[in-house]
Amino acid sequence: MKYIVLxxxxxxxxxxxxxxxLDYEVWMGTRDVEKTRSRTEKNQMSGDSFASxxxxxxxxxxxxxxxxxxxxxxxxxxxxxxxxxxxLNSVGNQKLKGKIILDIANPLDFSKGMxxxxxxxxxxxxxxxxxxSFPEAFVVKSLNTMNCFLMMNPxxxxxDHTVFISGxxxxxxxxxxxxxxxxxxxxxxxxxxxxxxxxxxxxxxxxIWLRLWGSLGTAEFNFHIQKK
Amino acid sequence: MKYIVLxxxxxxxxxxxxxxxLDYEVWMGTRDVEKTRSRTEKNQMSGDSFASxxxxxxxxxxxxxxxxxxxxxxxxxxxxxxxxxxxLNSVGNQKLKGKIILDIANPLDFSKGMxxxxxxxxxxxxxxxxxxSFPEAFVVKSLNTMNCFLMMNPxxxxxDHTVFISGxxxxxxxxxxxxxxxxxxxxxxxxxxxxxxxxxxxxxxxxIWLRLWGSLGTAEFNFHIQKK
Numbered sequence: 001m002k003y004i005v006l007x008x009x010x011x012x013x014x015x016x017x018x019x020x021x022l023d024y025e026v027w028m029g030t031r032d033v034e035k036t037r038s039r040t041e042k043n044q045m046s047g048d049s050f051a052s053x054x055x056x057x058x059x060x061x062x063x064x065x066x067x068x069x070x071x072x073x074x075x076x077x078x079x080x081x082x083x084x085x086x087x088l089n090s091v092g093n094q095k096l097k098g099k100i101i102l103d104i105a106n107p108l109d110f111s112k113g114m115x116x117x118x119x120x121x122x123x124x125x126x127x128x129x130x131x132x133s134f135p136e137a138f139v140v141k142s143l144n145t146m147n148c149f150l151m152m153n154p155x156x157x158x159x160d161h162t163v164f165i166s167g168x169x170x171x172x173x174x175x176x177x178x179x180x181x182x183x184x185x186x187x188x189x190x191x192x193x194x195x196x197x198x199x200x201x202x203x204x205x206x207x208i209w210l211r212l213w214g215s216l217g218t219a220e221f222n223f224h225i226q227k228k
Numbered sequence: 229m230k231y232i233v234l235x236x237x238x239x240x241x242x243x244x245x246x247x248x249x250l251d252y253e254v255w256m257g258t259r260d261v262e263k264t265r266s267r268t269e270k271n272q273m274s275g276d277s278f279a280s281x282x283x284x285x286x287x288x289x290x291x292x293x294x295x296x297x298x299x300x301x302x303x304x305x306x307x308x309x310x311x312x313x314x315x316l317n318s319v320g321n322q323k324l325k326g327k328i329i330l331d332i333a334n335p336l337d338f339s340k341g342m343x344x345x346x347x348x349x350x351x352x353x354x355x356x357x358x359x360x361s362f363p364e365a366f367v368v369k370s371l372n373t374m375n376c377f378l379m380m381n382p383x384x385x386x387x388d389h390t391v392f393i394s395g396x397x398x399x400x401x402x403x404x405x406x407x408x409x410x411x412x413x414x415x416x417x418x419x420x421x422x423x424x425x426x427x428x429x430x431x432x433x434x435x436i437w438l439r440l441w442g443s444l445g446t447a448e449f450n451f452h453i454q455k456k
Contacts (some may be wrong), residue, residue, distance in 0.1 A: 228448045
């Protein structure tokens with residue numbers, strides 16, 4: 001399997017490292033490879049810089065968006081929500097058409113103070129914006145309702161808890177379900193909500209996620225859908 | 229304890245009947261008592277009409293909004309979200325000032341097709357609109373993230389699952405926590421998110437609630453916050 005992770009922040013790093021540990025071929029896309037490789041400021045969450053992280057993960061390929069390969073099992077959008085469309089445009093429609101885009105980003109708007117609100121919601125979503133911009137790609141929204149460490153290691157929170165999935169194409173969703181299962185998500189905890197418009201619903205979980213983070217004092221929690 | 233339930237639909241009926249069964253004094257407020265008492269059309273969810281339901285619950289008082297008493301432990305807004313401010317205005321600021329308003333409504337907007345979107349969200353909420361309209365009342369948002377049968381009978385869904393609470397006044401939230409516990413919610417499953425602006429977050433759960441209802445084929449589920 002070969003995945004291309006867009007974004008080199010802590011989310012992109014966590015995903016890339018996990019997939020690489022599963023023996024996947026992993027590429028990371030960024031705006032400027034030289035600039036990215038020279039980043040020595042430490043991330044608050046990991047306590048590590050990109051430069052030092054990358055030195056320890058040199059089997060992962062790093063390329064400018066425009067120089068990424070086109071043959072892959074899927075692209076993973078791990079850029080920040082506000083930068084996602086620009087990043088995907090830099091990759092280009094030619095490479096994205098016919099490909100899965102696993103979109104894990106959220107359209108957080110930090111311009112109106114903390115906690116952030118959403119720049120799009122209710123009657124539209126970032127995932128739908130991406131699908132409309134790249135109509136020949138297969139956008140699948142998932143994993144956007146938890147922090148990146150839990151995304152890639154569901155056992156960080158004990159017991160059953162839920163990961164949602166949205167997308168128009170069943171085959172693309174099945175590929176992502178398999179990816180989730182290889183990461184450690186049990187199939188019973190994966191809930192397929194339906195088409196890509198259901199991504200509105202999961203992106204709109206961010207406000208309560210942020211409030212729970214404040215209220216519980218930890219980011220190590222997840223939503224579980226408790227059924228009869 | 230004496231609670232005044234605003235709204236006589238299935239939600240109001242379910243809440244009023246539960247509180248009455250707990251030996252609370254219960255009033256229900258409506259726009260037009262005579263019209264409400266003569267309602268013989270059956271509710272899809274309960275299979276019962278208001279007239280027939282009320283005949284079996286005659287210990288519950290029914291009054292026009294303007295004729296409700298002012299002495300009570302709290303008002304419960306069980307009107308539909310689009311009608312809530314009108315209903316509360318009909319009760320009047322004089323009766324509401326200094327009182328708790330437990331707001332369980334959601335600002336659903338059915339004008340843009342199904343599933344409904346929200347008429348207010350992201351940077352405002354129905355609960356905040358109510359608090360701004362009645363600044364001397366103590367608005368507490370809770371119970372709006374599940375269907376009315378589960379609100380009043382948490383054991384309908386087995387195991388632990390969560391009810392959220394938002395409000396500016398700790399004492400008002402404590403009163404509502406006691407009410408929730410008397411209904412059967414364990415204190416560990418009540419999460420206080422913070423001030424009334426956190427109601428944005430719980431009202432924004434409605435889109436995923438509606439999608440899960442469609443996806444799971446049942447309304448008998450709830451969110452549980454699974455922690456480390």
